[in-house]
Amino acid sequence: GAGVSQSPSNKVTEKGKDVELRCDPISGHTALYWYRQSLGQGLEFLIYFQGNSAPDKSGLPSDRFSAERTGGSVSTLTIQRTQQEDSAVYLCASSSDRGAYNEQFFGPGTRLTVL
Amino acid sequence: SQELEQSPQSLIVQEGKNLTINCTSSKTLYGLYWYKQKYGEGLIFLMMLQKGGEEKSHEKITAKLDEKKQQSSLHITASQPSHAGIYLCGADDLKLVFGQGTRLTINP
Numbered sequence: 001g002a003g004v005s006q007s008p009s010n011k012v013t014e015k016g017k018d019v020e021l022r023c024d025p026i027s028g029h030t031a032l033y034w035y036r037q038s039l040g041q042g043l044e045f046l047i048y049f050q051g052n053s054a055p056d057k058s059g060l061p062s063d064r065f066s067a068e069r070t071g072g073s074v075s076t077l078t079i080q081r082t083q084q085e086d087s088a089v090y091l092c093a094s095s096s097d098r099g100a101y102n103e104q105f106f107g108p109g110t111r112l113t114v115l
Numbered sequence: 116s117q118e119l120e121q122s123p124q125s126l127i128v129q130e131g132k133n134l135t136i137n138c139t140s141s142k143t144l145y146g147l148y149w150y151k152q153k154y155g156e157g158l159i160f161l162m163m164l165q166k167g168g169e170e171k172s173h174e175k176i177t178a179k180l181d182e183k184k185q186q187s188s189l190h191i192t193a194s195q196p197s198h199a200g201i202y203l204c205g206a207d208d209l210k211l212v213f214g215q216g217t218r219l220t221i222n223p
Binding site for chain 1: 150159160203212
C-alpha cells in the first residue's frame, strides 16, 4: 500500500522567503510527526498531531515555524522568512496511534536548502 | 529529557565482516526502535525492542536490549553492500528522540 509521501523532494530557496512543505500520511493514521535532520546531527522533533487534539508544538525552534493538519490527514509545515540555519532534511512520519509501541512510518523527506 | 548516544558515529568495514552499533540511553528505555536511513528513501523501520533482555533478528541483523533497558546493540553478520546507510536508534520519551546516527560504509 501507499506509504508516507512528502513534497517537494528538494527545495532551494533564498534567505527571507517563505516555504511550505507537504506531508501525506498513511491513510487512517491518526498521529503525524514532523522532524528535521540537520547536517551532522540526529533527528530533531518539531511538532506532533494526534487526531483532533491540540498539536504538540514544543519542538518548533522559532515562531517562524508553523504547521497545520487539515481534515486529520495532509499536513503542511510552513517556514517564514527562511534563514540559512533552516537548511536541513525535513521528515514527516505517521503512526496509527501515539505511544512507544506504535511504529512510525517515515516519508522520504524534503531537502531544504536556504541560500 | 531522555538522550540517546550512538557509537561509533562512523564505521567502515570490509564486505563479509561482522559489526556492532551501540545505543546508550540516559534513562530507562520503554520502547527502543532501530531505523535505517538511505537518502531519498526515508527511514526504514528495522526492529523495536521493549523488554529487558529481548533480542530480535531479521535476516542478518540482530538487535538486543540489555536487562537494565538502558543500552541496545545492533549486530550485522557477514555485512553486504546493501547494509550501507545511516543507522538510527530512537526511543519514545513523550516525543520520539533519536541518537545522532551511525554512518555505515561497506567496502567491497
